[in-house]
Amino acid sequence: MDSFSVILVVVLLILVILSAFFSGSETSIIALNQIKLDNAEKQGNKSAKIINSLRKEINRVLGVILIGNNLVNISASALLTFFVIKKFGDEYVWIGTLLLTIFIIIFAEIAPKSFAAKRPESIAYPASRILKVLTKYLGSFSEMLTSISNSLTGIKNNENYFSENLNRDELKSVLEKETKEVDKEEMDALKSILELKDLTVEDILIPINEVLKIETGDKSNDVPNDKDIFLPVVKGNSDEILGFIHSKEIEQFNDFSGDNIDFLIEPYYVPEKTHLFSQLKNFQKNGKEVALVVDEYGDITGLITLEDLIEQVLGRFDPDENEIGIDINEDNSVTVDGSVTIRELNKKMNWSLPEEPAKTISGLVIDQIDTIPTGNVCINIEPYNIETSKIEGNLIKELKISKNT
DSSP: OOHHHHHHHHHHHHHHHHHHHHHHHHHHHHHHHHHHHHHHHHHTTHHHHHHHHHHTTTHHHHHHHHHHHHHHHHHHHHHHHHHHHHTOOOHHHHHHHHHHHHHHHIIIIIIIOOOOHOOOHHHHHHHHHHHHHHHHHHHHHHHHHHHHHHHHOOOOOOSSOOSSOOOOHHHHHHHHHHOSSSSSHHHHHHHHHTTTTTTTTTHHHHEGGOOOOETTTTOOOOOOOSOOOOEEEEEEEOOOOOEEEGGGGGGGGGGTTTTOTTSSOOEEEETTOHHHHHHHHHHHHHHHHHHEOOTTTEEEEEEHHHHHHHHHOOSSSGGGGTTTTTEEEESSEEEETTSSBBHHHHHHOOOOOOSSSSSBBHHHHHHTSOOOOOOOOOEEETTEEEEEEETTEEEEEEEEEOOOO
16 A cells, blocks of 8 residues: 555544544533532532533534534545545445444444443533533534524524423432432432422311310310420310420429410411422421411311421321321231321322322212211222221221232
């Protein structure tokens, strides 16, 4: 092989390498994770800073990459055609073109793009400075071509492909992905914080008919002082709530007399449709730890505490309470208290029972049969079989649920 042929082959290889560079750069700059990129920039990575600036004008950058890629591919094709004609004649041009095309597709397109998609930092970071220089000098030409293209397709020039902010659904999707950098408990807490804006006070309140109350003038109240709870104090045997007393301070109740209720915590009312995140801020703003929940008619429907809200994020503080109302049987069926919320059951069992419109598992059954059962009933919500096992009056006290496999 003469020196001319050697030089031409070397030039062809350089052009193919440049084509691979442009192809890999295009994929890597798009495939980079924005969160990781921002974090790298905060840690002082100069390449990450350059890439972020390039992504803000991604149309110009992609235009420059495409211009460069097409120039080197056209140049490689022209050189090979010249070489084949000079060495072998016109009739072999198609063979040379076919071989070059296959070579470029494999080594200048598929291989670099695949590598860049899997390890974008490995290409984007080193390529960032070169792309910055090319964009500086070819950016205007690229922008002109992009404007012509956009005018034909109707795409606005100022569209940004890389949103700087994730919406809540996107952030939830990110948190759903497992990572070795953050343990499961931390991930669950982060997801629970996001759910505070989806849930309302109605979703986690303690129904008022299940709240233990103490009456004034009744010294026979059997009040547990070993639990850390707030107790409503009612006037006599009426439903008028005078205030709250903490179970740890119940001994003060023995000294209660007449109208002296200064030691009671003043009642605080919140609408049941209040979002949990807003209620958390309300507790903080008002310096309260317990509130009565009212519906749109002003009727008291339940009670909510600051502890209830915190447990939505961190889980229950009392480990023993985790099992209350949800018992897993040997046959993998689950015995559930009727007052257990569907959301809590889904979360514990990793199920997907419908959480609307009913809030509790007993409410789900009533919603499905459209009446209050007078005897045990069985319903099917694929893939779940729900059977009532204990009914008292108008209340479904206990159910058994199994999941078809």
